[in-house]
Amino acid sequence: QVQLQESGPGLVKPSQTLSLTCTVSGGSVSSGDYYWSWIRQHPGKGLEWIGYIYYSGSTYYNPSLKTRFTMSVDTSKNQFSLKLSSVTAADTAVYFCARMLSPYYFDYWGQGTLLTVSS
Amino acid sequence: EIVMTQSPATLSVSPGERATLSCRASQSVSSNLAWYQHKPGQAPRLLMNGASTRATGIPARFSGSGSGTEFTLTISSLQSEDFAVYYCQQYNDWPTFGQGTKVEIK
Numbered sequence: 001q002v003q004l005q006e007s008g009p010g011l012v013k014p015s016q017t018l019s020l021t022c023t024v025s026g027g028s029v030s031s032g033d034y035y036w037s038w039i040r041q042h043p044g045k046g047l048e049w050i051g052y053i054y055y056s057g058s059t060y061y062n063p064s065l066k067t068r069f070t071m072s073v074d075t076s077k078n079q080f081s082l083k084l085s086s087v088t089a090a091d092t093a094v095y096f097c098a099r100m101l102s103p104y105y106f107d108y109w110g111q112g113t114l115l116t117v118s119s
Numbered sequence: 120e121i122v123m124t125q126s127p128a129t130l131s132v133s134p135g136e137r138a139t140l141s142c143r144a145s146q147s148v149s150s151n152l153a154w155y156q157h158k159p160g161q162a163p164r165l166l167m168n169g170a171s172t173r174a175t176g177i178p179a180r181f182s183g184s185g186s187g188t189e190f191t192l193t194i195s196s197l198q199s200e201d202f203a204v205y206y207c208q209q210y211n212d213w214p215t216f217g218q219g220t221k222v223e224i225k
Contacts, residue, residue: 004162047206047216062213064120096163104210105153107174109162 002027004097004110011116018084018117022097022110029078030055035100036073036080040093041112048093052100053080087117121145121209125217131225132197140220142190142207150186151211157219158203166205167192197222 008020022036029036035052042048051061053071061069073080084091094114098106122145132138142152154167165174167183170190180195194201202224207217 046218047208049214049216060213098163101168103151104214105165105168105208106155106163106214107165109164111160111162 002099002108004099004108006095006097006110006113008095008113008115010114011118012087013119014088014117015086018082018087018091018115020082020084020095020097020113020115022080022082024078024080024099027099027108028075029073029080030075033101035102035104036071037098037100037106038069038071038082039096039098039106039109041096042090042093047096050082052104089117091115092117121148121212121215123207123209123215123217125205125207125220127220128218129221129223131223133225134199135196136225138194138197138201138222140192140194140205140222142185142192142217144188144190144209144211147187148209148211151209152183152185152190153208153210154183154192155206155208156201156203157206163206194222 003025005023012018037052038050053059053073059071068085070083094112096112098109124143126141150170152170155163157163171183182193184191204219204221206219
């Protein structure tokens with residue numbers, strides 16, 4: 001059974017850089033069959049896809065989002081990560097990691113981690 | 120960006136009754152539509168892809184239909200474990216989600 005687990009700081013101050021990590025078990029981020037995605041949900045709102053990373057390191061980000069996001073993958077740890085620079089209160093959300101199939105839908109998700117941006 | 124609109128926002132249903140959830144796309148997405156179930160504190164669960172193909176392990180009481188811009192998720196006889204929020208997502212273009220329909224106990 002594939003499982004994904006997000007980890008992150010929980011609380012960050014405005015203007016800081018956020019780092020989140022997703023640890024995958026029961027599957028491999030090195031598999032060429034999948035893409036590894038981040039999705040977020042602002043309080044009381046719907047889901048917003050942030051982007052994906054492939055095992056090779058290639059990335060694709062949501063064109064409607066400003067380019068403050070950076071994704072990376074660590075195949076040795078079976079993890080992938082998200083960095084978000086210059087965070088503001090508008091980045092407060094639950095962040096999910098998910099495995100994405102081609103075409104682009106998601107068959108396994110993590111439970112999500114709440115990020116709060118506050119001074 | 121393809122905008123997905125779900126209705127109703129909240130659906131109150133008694134256990135054993137049928138629930139019908141709607142999802143509309145702002146432009147045609149063909150059959151490139153998925154449905155997810157999300158319960159608080161849990162990982163979202165894939166129910167359907169290709170608009171009408173049940174994901175592995177999804178009970179037959181869940182069915183999906185539609186193509187183009189209009190889609191429906193039907194739960195034929197609601198069980199207690201089905202009360203949750205349901206999201207549609209198109210993948211004809213980069214992924215976008217609906218705002219969700221909360222199915223609550225009447």
